[in-house]
Amino acid sequence: MSNKKNILELKNITVSFDGEKILDDISLSISDKEFVTLLGPSGCGKTTTLRIIAGFLEPDSGDVFFDGEIINSLPANKRNVNTIFQRYALFPHLNVYDNIAFGLKVKKVPKDEIKKRVKEMLKLVNLEGFEKRSIAKLSGGQQQRVAIARAVINKPKILLLDEPLAALDLKLRKDMQTELKNIQKQLGITFIFVTHDQEEALSMSDKVVVMNEGKIQHIGTPQDIYNEPVNAFVADFIGESNIIDGVMLDDFKVKIEGVTLQCLDKGFKTNEAVDVVIRPEDVDIVHPEKGLITGEVTSVTFLGVHFEIIVDVNGFKWMIQTTDESKVGDKVGLLIEPDAIHIMKKSKYSGLYGDYSSFSDEMDEISNPDVEIVSEED
Amino acid sequence: MKKSFLSKLINAPYILWSAIFIVVPLIIVAYFTFTNKNGSFSLENIYEIPDYTGIFLRSIIYALVATAITLVVSYPFAYFMSRTKVRTQSMMIMLVMLPMWMNLLIRTYSWTTILEKTGLINSFFGLFGLGPYNLIGTSGAVIVGMVYNYLPYMILPIYTSMSKIDKSYIEAAKDLGSSSFDSLKRVILPLTLPGIISGITMVFVPSVSTFYIADKLGSTKTLMIGDVIQKKFDIDVYSGIGASLSLVLMVIILICIVFMNRFSDSEDGGIIV
Ligand SMILES: Nc1ncnc2c1ncn2[C@@H]1O[C@H](COP(=O)(O)OP(=O)(O)OP(=O)(O)O)[C@@H](O)[C@H]1O
Numbered sequence: 001m002s003n004k005k006n007i008l009e010l011k012n013i014t015v016s017f018d019g020e021k022i023l024d025d026i027s028l029s030i031s032d033k034e035f036v037t038l039l040g041p042s043g044c045g046k047t048t049t050l051r052i053i054a055g056f057l058e059p060d061s062g063d064v065f066f067d068g069e070i071i072n073s074l075p076a077n078k079r080n081v082n083t084i085f086q087r088y089a090l091f092p093h094l095n096v097y098d099n100i101a102f103g104l105k106v107k108k109v110p111k112d113e114i115k116k117r118v119k120e121m122l123k124l125v126n127l128e129g130f131e132k133r134s135i136a137k138l139s140g141g142q143q144q145r146v147a148i149a150r151a152v153i154n155k156p157k158i159l160l161l162d163e164p165l166a167a168l169d170l171k172l173r174k175d176m177q178t179e180l181k182n183i184q185k186q187l188g189i190t191f192i193f194v195t196h197d198q199e200e201a202l203s204m205s206d207k208v209v210v211m212n213e214g215k216i217q218h219i220g221t222p223q224d225i226y227n228e229p230v231n232a233f234v235a236d237f238i239g240e241s242n243i244i245d246g247v248m249l250d251d252f253k254v255k256i257e258g259v260t261l262q263c264l265d266k267g268f269k270t271n272e273a274v275d276v277v278i279r280p281e282d283v284d285i286v287h288p289e290k291g292l293i294t295g296e297v298t299s300v301t302f303l304g305v306h307f308e309i310i311v312d313v314n315g316f317k318w319m320i321q322t323t324d325e326s327k328v329g330d331k332v333g334l335l336i337e338p339d340a341i342h343i344m345k346k347s348k349y350s351g352l353y354g355d356y357s358s359f360s361d362e363m364d365e366i367s368n369p370d371v372e373i374v375s376e377e378d
Numbered sequence: 379m380k381k382s383f384l385s386k387l388i389n390a391p392y393i394l395w396s397a398i399f400i401v402v403p404l405i406i407v408a409y410f411t412f413t414n415k416n417g418s419f420s421l422e423n424i425y426e427i428p429d430y431t432g433i434f435l436r437s438i439i440y441a442l443v444a445t446a447i448t449l450v451v452s453y454p455f456a457y458f459m460s461r462t463k464v465r466t467q468s469m470m471i472m473l474v475m476l477p478m479w480m481n482l483l484i485r486t487y488s489w490t491t492i493l494e495k496t497g498l499i500n501s502f503f504g505l506f507g508l509g510p511y512n513l514i515g516t517s518g519a520v521i522v523g524m525v526y527n528y529l530p531y532m533i534l535p536i537y538t539s540m541s542k543i544d545k546s547y548i549e550a551a552k553d554l555g556s557s558s559f560d561s562l563k564r565v566i567l568p569l570t571l572p573g574i575i576s577g578i579t580m581v582f583v584p585s586v587s588t589f590y591i592a593d594k595l596g597s598t599k600t601l602m603i604g605d606v607i608q609k610k611f612d613i614d615v616y617s618g619i620g621a622s623l624s625l626v627l628m629v630i631i632l633i634c635i636v637f638m639n640r641f642s643d644s645e646d647g648g649i650i651v
């Protein structure tokens with residue numbers, strides 16, 4: 001029934017709270033020693049998915065397989081899975097040593113062995129000498145390390161990490177990303193990592209699972225989801241993209257803005273309406289006469305490495321990243337190579353993303369009085 | 379930090395209030411303890427104290443037993459209460475607090491109608507041709523009276539510290555392999571310790587010094603020190619022995635509070651005296 005090589009499998013998991021579907025038909029296979037990231041906006045069901053895997057929540061329908069066996073109703077304390085919680089949940093009444101030793105003490109491991117293994121863990125997370133320190137006297141980064149040590153000392157098959165880096169500042173965050181990767185390699189266990197930071201997801205993962213509104217949108221390697229997003233939501237969520245309405249004239253031929261372009265995609269119906277993704281860095285700015293498409297520059301922002309230029313083409317605004325300088329009001333031509341074009345089937349997200357004529361979505365939300373902004377921290 | 383003149387001014391009424399209602403009565407108690415009828419210095423009231431050792435011991439033992447029973451009853455109660463829905467919780471708190479709004483004398487008096495020979499319990503047993511049992515006038519009745527009266531003072535602080543525990547701690551304990559019993563022992567119990575300590579203090583202190591309960595529900599053999607002191611002052615408002623017994627009782631309570639305070643970290647769950 002289930003593939004033995006997969007350490008964990010979710011099959012058609014559905015969860016509802018108060019009649020609202022929070023997870024909708026989630027299916028996911030994770031193999032041993034893999035670094036998998038669940039990526040999606042706030043409230044899309046990432047934590048809920050982790051809670052299903054950890055055993056804090058039973059799915060309304062669907063099955064959870066661990067090593068090929070159904071574990072739907074196996075309680076959390078009997079699962080070979082450990083969690084690093086969104087806000088660490090370190091025990092405030094215990095010091096660093098006792099926090100890390102907690103799991104082994106519960107399992108009645110002999111004292112000498114506990115001592116030895118805690119020592120190893122403190123070394124692994126670079127916290128030697130902090131044994132007696134109380135939790136309240138640790139910095140965010142140090143608490144983070146204690147949480148890692150407390151979880152992995154139990155030698156879980158799978159480690160679940162719920163936005164473990166969200167509370168850290170940028171520099172520490174970058175360091176911890178590398179460190180987490182190293183720890184995962186060193187221990188040789190599966191990591192299921194939750195984040196809503198797409199850059200973090202791309203740089204750390206073997207496999208990225210993009211979620212939205214309780215559904216999995218796309219599963220693939222970081223390259224896959226960046227280069228070949230399945231729909232407008234994924235294309236927009238992973239990096240910047242221009243998403244233009246197009247028509248597939250034939251295999252390898254797509255028409256946008258009245259111009260027929262060569263592309264590498266095939267297998268669509270003749271004259272099928274499609275979404276065309278073109279990444280900002282894949283467009284060349286040329287003299288208007290040499291370009292396939294022409295437009296007018298409406299804004300130029302210098303970002304150090306490159307300029308970010310907005311070009312108005314028949315009312316649709318493209319974002320282009322280029323090292324060539326242009327001025328607002330310039331008429332420019334756009335040159336697009338066939339391999340810069342990615343064709344997606346129309347989805348319910350078509351038309352919602354990929355146009356730079358307004359501010360970003362977040363900006364819209366901030367200035368919309370009907371949208372309540374829920375802050376991450378409490 | 380140096381206190382400003384303004385803050386001294388703001389504190390002044392409080393200090394005056396404390397002086398009048400706390401310090402002055404203490405001085406008066408001490409005065410009557412160390413003087414005789416003629417108002418001259420004397421230790422005769424102190425010499426009489428050893429005669430009451432038995433009653434002091436009985437009071438302490440009754441109070442300890444009553445405190446232990448309230449703790450054993452309250453802890454699981456607070457635990458399950460904290461796990462119910464929020465609306466159920468506030469409903470239950472209301473019910474726990476309801477008797478507190480009634481006078482202690484009335485509450486205690488109602489127990490006599492439950493325990494007496496023709497009371498509720500004996501009538502019930504009577505239906506089966508049993509009894510009547512001698513329930514009133516026993517040490518059991520006195521302890522039941524204290525448990526009933528002081529139960530809310532145990533439940534509320536424990537419940538408060540219980541409901542403050544972040545759910546994620548309990549999940550973390552589960553995640554690390556704890557059974558429900560393990561998480562109770564290793565996480566919930568230590569985190570509710572401040573509540574337990576303040577509950578113990580809030581039950582033990584009024585129990586050890588209580589009067590009326592033993593008088594109403596007990597017999598002459600179950601009298602507690604509070605009743606003795608009350609009777610002394612009933613007979614003579616200027617009772618020297620009444621004052622000296624009060625002084626000893628206060629010292630006992632003070633020792634108890636200092637002792638309990640040592641267990642709790644000063645930060646939260648501060649003891650309300
Ligand atoms: N116990 C619960 N009862 C009711 N609704 C819940 C419960 N837990 C989660 N939800 C709802 O389910 C949705 C998904 O929540 P979840 O915590 O899985 O999101 P998330 O992807 O982890 O978001 P974030 O990035 O903000 O942590 C949210 O809308 C949340 O309000």
Ligand SMILES: [Mg+2]
Pocket residue numbers: 046047048086162
């Ligand atoms: Mg979450």
